[in-house]
Amino acid sequence: MLDSMAKSSKNRASKQNYVSQDQLGIEGFESPFSRKLNPKNRWVVLSRNIPWDILVSTYNSALGNSKTGAASINARVAIGSVIIKHICDLSDRETVQQIQENMYMQFFLGYSSFTDEPPFDPSLFVEFRKRLGVEQINKINELILGLGSEGYHAKSSTQDRAGVVKKETLPKQDGGEVVTHFGKMITDATACPQDIAYPTDLNLLNDAREKSQLLIDTLYKKVLHKKKPRTDRKKARKEYLQTAQKKVKSKKAIHNAVKKQLAYLRRNISSIHKLWDSYQKIPLDRNEYKYLLVIQTLYDQQKQMFDRGEHSVDNRIVSIHQPHVRPIVRGKTNAKTEFGAKIQATVMNGYTFLDELSWEAFNEGTCLISSVEKYKVRFGFYPEYVLADKIYCTRANRKVLKDLSITLRAKPLGRPKAVDEKHVSPGERNPIEGKFGQAKTAYGLNRIKARLQATSQSWIASIILVLNLVKLAGEALLCHVVLVTYSARQMKFEPWLRNRQPQLKLAA
Incomplete structure (x- = not known):
């Protein structure tokens, strides 16, 4: 029965005749907005299986601005957008555009009617991920499956919605x-x-050298410093490319190229400290200061491995932009x-x-x-x-x-x-x-x-959450199909039973 239903649900491609784009206007396009939403749609099914009230309270508790500050974006919109992003594996910008165009996604987010306005700026996804840490998402995951202390007993008090036995x-x-x-x-x-790009010693030292040159540009002021420190940017870049662009690199060529980049980076770090001494307070912003610390740590690690002839070191940095990796x-x-x-x-x-x-x-x-x-x-x-x-x-x-x-x-x-x-x-x-x-x-x-680091952890935990939501929606849809099949069989059996009732009584 299920196989026959699955076969009958398949629709063939449209056989409409081609209409030139010059003849088809947006005013004449027939929209389905006068119809109701399909209750079997995955976003509709999923929205009914999520305890939004509990999730919203969990999200709002992480904000800490219930009494002061401006009102935040609807918590259901924030959590639902993260779920949509990872279920469809979309970028931040594409997620906002999909929500803007899809009425089912807007229903999933709790909208009362369709709107073609974007829900928020895509850059806010970073703030959502910061607020939804690993602990919060793990808690949301357990609450959705009915495993939290608060519980979720909308359907049954003996078994939770996920089918995990209590x-x-x-x-x-x-x-x-x-x-x-x-x-x-x-x-x-x-x-x-x-x-991230595949890390090699030569590429990492080149990235650190280029970043140190930008820090020198930031720190140098004509009023405080007489002469700008020497960096040899073009020469260092040329020597790096001579080895990096080779298809086959010998150990000797790599060794010599790394040695030169270490020398350039050591001189740049020394120049940064000399320029720094002319300031009475820290002249760099938070991000630039972080890069300076990373560059110094990277130089120490690379120098240690170069002197010892090794290729491993504790807490090795493989990206100056993401030093936690x-x-x-x-x-x-x-x-x-x-x-x-x-x-x-x-x-x-x-x-x-x-x-x-x-x-x-x-x-x-x-x-x-x-x-x-x-x-x-x-x-x-x-x-x-x-x-x-x-x-x-x-x-x-x-x-x-x-x-x-x-x-x-x-x-x-x-x-x-x-x-x-x-x-x-x-x-x-x-x-x-x-x-x-x-x-x-x-x-x-x-x-x-x-x-x-925090947003990457939130990204990983959100994918684990999505795995469970997809299974949860699949089980809910399967239960719906079984219920429809059972009802259809009963509808076919009851008329036959009524017609056969007199014969059954005589036989008895």
């Missing part, structure tokens, strides 16, 4: 007590690459090293939760027990099973899980046995790998375009 619905033991372990937790980690060694075939944040997520019943987010590379095995404890805080009970990769299965983690009466579905230690029920099957951890693939392919988790 503690009061757990099967009872013989003594009548609620079981303390339920569900299956799948956990894994992945990297979220930032949208760190290299994450993953060991993948296509990208052995990625540059961005590293996250650890867990999946329960197909819903994803962000447990850890760090810009430094961390060992996933050290975070397994904390994820299990977060699972208990989130749901009110421990998982019955834990599915994890080999790196999580240390002896210490195995011992803690055993003490908590949690079964670890992973490869056991020692020689493999002929038959082992606890051995994890190859495809049992596929759900979380699929979630990572969906987030990276469809929603842009493989290219975080935010530039600030």
Whole structure:
């Protein structure tokens, strides 16, 4: 029945005759605005499954201007715009334009009627991301799924809207007590690459040198300084391009080019400090001062690696514009090293939760027990099973899980046995790998375009939120299809039952 409905819903392409653009005017175009909105539209379905009142109060609590200051933009518009942006994987400007043109998106944002005015300036997305930090978005994620302390019981008091089983619905033991372990937790980690150029020592030193030259231009004043410091911009740029533009670069050529750029950068930093001494207060603004600190740190790191002949250093800077980004060694075939944040997520019943987010590379095995404890805080009970990769299965983690009466579905230690029920099957951890693939392919988790540390973290958490919203909307739509199918079958069965009722009585 569902297959026949799916086939019948497909529409063929329009067979209208071509009309020249000179003959078709906007005044004669027939608009559907006299019709009602389609209740099966994804934005309509999604808007009904989000507890907006709770989300708005969470957003407004982060502002802190309830008594003073100008009124802020409608919180539902702010939160909904972020959701639309990541579901459709759009830029900030394109998101505003889509909202301006789409009546369903405006209904999702709580508009009472269609308007062709833009909701806000696209630059405000930066402020939205600053206000919606990781903690706020994680809280919103749990509130939407009905897991927060405030709860969301619009439909049922025994089961939340996401289908995640609550503690009061757990099967009872013989003594009548609620079981303390339920569900299956799948956990894994992945990297979220930032949208930066691939970092090389030569390119980083060239970027730092060019930025130091701009700082010299800012600090130099004829009234305070007699002669402008020497920078040799053209010569340094020419020497950089001689090596950078080669298709094949030898180690010797790279070594000599890095040595020259280090010398230019060292002289520029020294000139900056000499110019600085002529001022009584800090002559740079906040952004310029941050660049100066980053450039000095970058020079120290590059000088240390150059002198020692190494290619690694603690807290290595890979971008002067985003100094918080760190290299994450993953060991993948296509990208052995990625540059961005590293996250650890867990999946329960197909819903994803962000447990850890760090810009430094961390060992996933050290975070397994904390994820299990977060699972208990989130749901009110421990998982019955834990599915994890080999790196999580240390002896210490195995011992803690055993003490908590949690079964670890992973490869056991020692020689493999002929038959082992606890051995994890190859495809049992596929759900979380699929979630990572969906987030990276469809929603842009493989290219975080935010530039600030706080906004990048908000970007990542918003994508995790979108994963759950898409599943939530899909389940709501599936329930609607099943209900329609069941009603249609009943409508067909009842007339037949009425016609057959006399015969059934005679047969009885």
